[in-house]
Amino acid sequence: MLQQTTVVTVRKRYDTFLRRFPDVSSLARASEEDILAAWSGLGYYARARNLRLAAQSIVRNHGGAIPRAPSALKRLPGFGEYMAAAVASLAYGTRLPAVEANVERVIARLFALSGVAGSPRLRRLVTSQLEELLPTRRPGDLTAAFMDLGQTICTPRRPACVVCPVAAICEARRRGRPETFPRRRSKPSPSRLPFAVAVAEWSGRVLLVRRKSTWLDGLWEFPSAEGASADDARRSLARRIAGLGLQLAPPRAIATARHAVVNRRLEISVFRARRSGRSRPAGKDARWFLPQELGAAAVPTLTRKIAAAGMRPG
Numbered sequence: 001m002l003q004q005t006t007v008v009t010v011r012k013r014y015d016t017f018l019r020r021f022p023d024v025s026s027l028a029r030a031s032e033e034d035i036l037a038a039w040s041g042l043g044y045y046a047r048a049r050n051l052r053l054a055a056q057s058i059v060r061n062h063g064g065a066i067p068r069a070p071s072a073l074k075r076l077p078g079f080g081e082y083m084a085a086a087v088a089s090l091a092y093g094t095r096l097p098a099v100e101a102n103v104e105r106v107i108a109r110l111f112a113l114s115g116v117a118g119s120p121r122l123r124r125l126v127t128s129q130l131e132e133l134l135p136t137r138r139p140g141d142l143t144a145a146f147m148d149l150g151q152t153i154c155t156p157r158r159p160a161c162v163v164c165p166v167a168a169i170c171e172a173r174r175r176g177r178p179e180t181f182p183r184r185r186s187k188p189s190p191s192r193l194p195f196a197v198a199v200a201e202w203s204g205r206v207l208l209v210r211r212k213s214t215w216l217d218g219l220w221e222f223p224s225a226e227g228a229s230a231d232d233a234r235r236s237l238a239r240r241i242a243g244l245g246l247q248l249a250p251p252r253a254i255a256t257a258r259h260a261v262v263n264r265r266l267e268i269s270v271f272r273a274r275r276s277g278r279s280r281p282a283g284k285d286a287r288w289f290l291p292q293e294l295g296a297a298a299v300p301t302l303t304r305k306i307a308a309a310g311m312r313p314g
Contacts, residue, residue: 003100005042007151013042024064027055036219036298043301045209045219050078068092090140097130098143099123102150107174107183109154117182156184188263195266197231197306198223198241198248198273205288207244207273208303212285215257220287222306224274230269237271246273259302270306 001010017038021027027035032052039048056077058066059273065086065102067073073084085098099107104117109127115122134142153160159178161167172178200207208220223241227233238248249272257268289297294307 001042001047002093003047004044009042013039018162024055024058025065027052028059033298034236037296040219040299041301041304045300047078053077054079066091068094069269070094070096086143089143092178093140095134095136095139097127097134098140099126099130102154103130103143105156105182106146106150106154109159109178110166110170111172112181113173115182116185118185122182126212147269154178167206168226179246190260190265191262193264193266194230195224195226195268197229197268198237198246199254199270199306200241200244200246200273200275202288205290206294206307207246208287208289208297208299209244210285210287212312218298219303220289220297221303226266230267234269234271241273242276243268247276248272249274257305261302261306266302270305300302 001014020038021030021035028079030052035048035257036045039045057076058064062192067076068088070084070088073079073087074081076084079087081196082098082100085094085096086100088094089096089098101117104123107113108115108117108122111129113122113125113129115125130143130146149164149166154163157179161170161173161178164170164173167173170178172181198207207223209223211219211221223244223246224237224239224269225233227236234248241247245314250302253269254271254272257270259266259268291307294304
């Protein structure tokens with residue numbers, strides 16, 4: 001959960017997730033939709049799918065016990081070099097360096113290592129340094145300490161060096177410029193994306209459709225379309241919902257919202273939609289939800305944001 005997601009966000013979901021899926025077997029038995037629903041709001045949903053697939057592999061190939069060997073861990077879905085090292089080190093006490101963004105930043109500053117954040121070269125340098133530092137007993141404790149240090153004190157911007165427990169031996173601080181280590185990777189300029197969304201209501205329910213794409217695949221969302229302009233997005237949306245037996249109601253948007261997805265900035269216009277005939281679309285990829293059902297459904301943050309913007313009276 002903590003991969004590319006902050007502690008503040010994860011804290012809201014972690015305990016609830018564990019109560020719902022307390023062990024590997026319960027994860028393996030769960031449907032993908034149940035897992036996605038419990039993961040809703042954390043983003044990067046491929047992690048949730050891989051978690052379920054890994055649990056199934058553990059039950060099928062390892063008798064339900066999470067393997068200890070890094071080589072076996074690396075073969076699990078969603079596990080790479082870092083995940084295998086982290087589980088082996090933190091859970092089983094294997095003396096193996098596990099380097100993620102926080103550890104990389106702390107070590108790069110401690111030794112003033114040159115390199116771009118996230119680059120293979122810097123990752124190799126950091127791994128080598130961490131390997132030398134790891135104690136024989138409980139090596140995972142040191143890795144966890146570096147993770148916490150990077151999360152709370154040695155932050156990317158404005159590190160709190162005055163309260164850092166290793167400030168006295170930090171080479172980057174000695175040079176007077178800790179924030180310059182490691183060098184930040186240049187990011188592409190965010191792109192603006194006009195986005196139109198339809199909110200259709202029937203007997204107190206709203207229509208959601210199941211997304212089919214690499215982004216948010218399998219999650220429920222309001223019918224939507226993007227375009228080169230707001231008008232273009234609206235026209236595309238009208239064509240799409242016609243196949244659902246719907247048509248846009250008034251031409252004017254009833255609400256607007258903004259949402260950031262990686263380097264895309266969605267500029268969302270929300271429109272009312274109504275049924276164009278007596279039939280109501282339904283099926284495995286289109287479903288009418290009661291508003292109170294959205295809280296437990298496999299819906300992304302964007303859908304919740306649109307629901308809040310588009311389902312207000314008015």
